[in-house]
Amino acid sequence: MPHSDSPTRITVISASMGAGHDGAATELTRHLTAAGFLVDRHDFLDLLPARIGKLLSGAYLRLLTWAPAGYQRIYAATEHERRPNPAVRALLRGAERRTLATVTPDTRAVVSTYPGASQVLGALRLRGRLAIPALTYLTDFSVHSLWVAPGIDAHLAAHAIPAAQAHEQGAAGVTVTGPMTDPRFTPADEDERRAARTRFGLPPDTPLALLVAGSWGVGPVREAAAEILGTGVALPVVVCGRNHALAERLRADGIAHVHGWVDDMPGLMHACDVLVQNAGGLTSLEALAGGLPVVSYRCIPGHGQTNAAALDEAGLAPWIREPDRLAPTLTELLHGPRGRAQREAGLALFTAAPGPVPAVMTMARGPLSATAIPSQRRRVAARPAVAFDVSGLPPRVPADALAGVPSDAPRSVPAEALRLPVVARFAARSRQARRRTVLMVAAVAATLSLGIGAPLAYAYGESPGHHFGALTHYLEDDDR
Template identity: 65%
Template sequence: MPDRHDPLPGSVPSPSAAPPPRPTARTPRRIVVISAGVGAGHDGAAAGLADRLTAHGFLVDRHDFLDLLPARTGRLLRGTYRRLLTWAPTGYQRLYAATEHAARPGLVWRALLRSAERRTLRTLTPDTWAVVSTYPGASQVLGALRRRGLLTVPACTYLTDFSVHALWVAPGVDAHLAVHAIPALQAHARGAAGVTVAGPVTDPRFAPADGQRPAARARHGLPEHASLALLVAGSWGVGAVRRAAAEIRDAQVAVPVVVCGRNQALAEQLRRDGIEYAFGWVDDMPGLMHACDVLVQNAGGLTSLEAFAAGLPVASYRCIPGHGRTNAEALEEAGLAAWIRRPEDLGPVLGELLHGPRGRAQRTAGLALHRSGPGPVPAIAARFGGTPTPAAPLPAAGHPVGARSSRTWRGPGDAPSRTPRRPGDAPSRTLRRPGKAPSAGTTVGRPGRRRLALAATVAVATLSLGVAAPLAYSYAEAPARFTAVAHYLDGDRR
């Protein structure tokens, strides 16, 4: 940890200070990738991007933005976001709509993001060549640092969504990379700098089945001949999953195969509902896609991109609020996924995707998407004046990519241990936080006072962000669910 009198890595040095060493043509260039453990999409994009950067000879450091926030604010934000999606979807939709076209983050958000600046700079070593963000909050911090001259290396945002919320576009960020022309146009309309269509990044194991379907079905214990609809709900298993699974079953067009991610309780409830094929944690998500015939999703994130690479037609149904609905609209506009808005349309649309020209057209469009751009690595190198080396071979099919045991890692030559991958999930979230860890016996603080302070912060942030009305509306709909907030703040995480 640098002395408090030393200049921070990535900051502007004093005139008398010696300039930090810069990479030469013979030394690998280091890129810092900052994502966030909020769902799986941001981390999944960061993992794929880091693998490709490493394969092209770059050194890569990865960090979780939530760990760069002070105290336990990051954990609190993640928990609040998850609980809004689960218990107060109407409130979250109103919050999303209220901030979708905001010119800048609110006052409390700006103060919170400002508190992460110093730790963000400390993640940068002197040989850092560029910083890439896959999370809007991190992009806002990087943009602010660039505008004030405190970050002297280029900053880039990799847009992981098909729709672009206002927070994705941060003044000061040098370049914005999009997976498709639709989000690229949206980002450009919001004033984003250096917009480029780079294409998506997914694990190379996601590829067309090519004769692997019978073996994949046998491996997962699925019916040999029935049409199978793979229903996913992200790594958290949120949304109207039980209702969607029952409606797919009742439509009698395909057998529902449901993946619930970390939500094991949901998987158990689905089995009690009579949904025979309900999975929680799945190590072999590519194989499960090879076994199925169509994907039904509710968020439009990483799993959709993986399905396109696997040659599956995709339908958006009973989408979660906010980005789930705007992504569904953008995917439909791009011709990549059907957005089923009414239950009575579920059976006919699934039939078209399974057996009709609509499904064949979407398979073609999905596969073409993964060949539509140069890829983020050439785009980053072209933007910032570098030339990547020829890519080293990526791991063969069946070998996990991006599932690393630590968020902070470097390559090439680094061989960290691997961990099983959840469906649509990303690397484990172990990360050594910036700064010195307390030694044994160190008094960290009284938990009761800290929780009280966090509760007060949430209350102030809620009022300042203008979400008191949406939360009150949702509370009126389901007040009993909000009693669990008290258990959370008291340390009961069940």
């Protein structure tokens, strides 16, 4: 139980971008509540300005569905960026006030399961506006640069591989805590297996491959289902999430066992013999906890492929890159020693470390920062001034000319701008203000996947999207 003389509240911020981030937040909330803490849950998409969170979620889904190659190029272009692009930064700044409002006076720690929320929390910590520990629980097995936020006190990882990736990118307080899943995901005995097959109307003795594609049902699922069926090694059982159109197409393709959203995923996993996945998210961890061997196949771009590579490197799930390797790999997992070894490795993942909850509780019970969260008025008054690098300016600009430059001006200040008369300088600032307004309006389009997205022009170069790229270039110029 938390100390009786200290506040007992923890804030958990997730995002409804698929189900993985929310699933991790749900388990954190359940375990912390069981330990006696009060937990406040928030969806980061609701904290974004102008109600654009749902628009971003929809744009991300459409990008994965309609332009997966474009998403791959975007992801690769931003995978190791040390700082979000200007559109993302502007959007995140707009979420700071609402994010800070989620922290009540008795809150002792804030935990993020989403990279955008982590970026905001880290910025608030760096500027002294958040006086309690902020932690990130890395829900992916691979770590995109946006997961690593300066100012975050601790980055909690499920395995040594994502921990090493986070450390290499400069993350603070990296700790291998192990994963966390719903306790219903456990290995099934033969009686439970047969009962589950009867409940789901599945054949009693045929090897079954559970094919999943996340809550959105994205990726080349139809191709994967047809290829699993064509191997003759196992019968595909497909879960389409909330993608009802995909379910109808699969049934039309002749796939006999197709499900939409499944509430009893532990039971369905008990009924099956192997999991085939394409994103490397929470469902993979749930299968490992349930004693199912896991294989990655026809992975979605971006994080789907980097997660597959990390799971393969960890020895937890082979990544099949070529269709002709599907049948032999499934055979090895279903009937050979490789399947037994992977079941053991998956189960060991959950016994080697206690999960992230003890680390969160330790931070929450630690001493609070000596600096309280300032009031709104004090935050404005105490805003730190930007230190200008005088040596980088043209030598003809005297150093004392910087005295009249506002503290929030861009770091790179042309000499001509410092010589402008008052009226001209006011006009220049007005243009900058208009640009920032346009920036916020364009952020919805420019930030197709918050925390991962980058301007399409950057990813495509001289592609047909060059007009959008010109707008992004215009906006980026304002940030320099």
